[in-house]
Amino acid sequence: MRLPAQVRPTAITVQHPLKKSSALGDISSAPRDFTVSGVDEEGEEETLLGTFSYDIEKEPTQTFPLQNELARAFQMIRLVIQSNWGKSGYTCIYRVQVHGKITGMNAISQARGDLLL
Numbered sequence: 168m169r170l171p172a173q174v175r176p177t178a179i180t181v182q183h184p185l186k187k188s189s190a191l192g193d194i195s196s197a198p199r200d201f202t203v204s205g206v207d208e209e210g211e212e213e214t215l216l217g218t219f220s221y222d223i224e225k226e227p228t229q230t231f232p233l234q235n236e237l238a239r240a241f242q243m244i245r246l247v248i249q250s251n252w253g254k255s256g257y258t259c260i261y262r263v264q265v266h267g268k269i270t271g272m273n274a275i276s277q278a279r280g281d282l283l284l
Contacts, residue, residue, distance in 0.1 A: 168263065173240040176267040179203050181221055181246075182228040184261050196254035197223050203233065205241035213245060223252055230266070240270040 204213040217234035
């Protein structure tokens with residue numbers, strides 16, 4: 168994901184539709200295990216920010232604080248789905264949000280530099 172600015176990420180939110188919202192009542196395509204990495208500007212070097220598990224028994228919108236929070240900012244974030252809850256062939260994600268602080272802003276804007284994408 169390309170972010171609109173350099174961001175020091177602090178958390179990621181993943182959302183999947185509710186079971187009752189699914190046409191067949193099946194949410195086996197929901198993500199299960201996934202990783203989040205920051206990617207350098209050239210797209211060559213990745214920095215692992217955390218490994219997480221989405222729980223289909225919890226709320227459909229789940230926020231995961233990054234495990235490897237760095238002082239470094241990124242403009243690209245890579246989300247890699249390692250597994251889902253049983254659906255063969257694809258994984259469905261409704262929404263992904265990146266939380267963090269925008270870097271490189273002036274002092275007035277920095278006070279409002281919280282970011283939710």
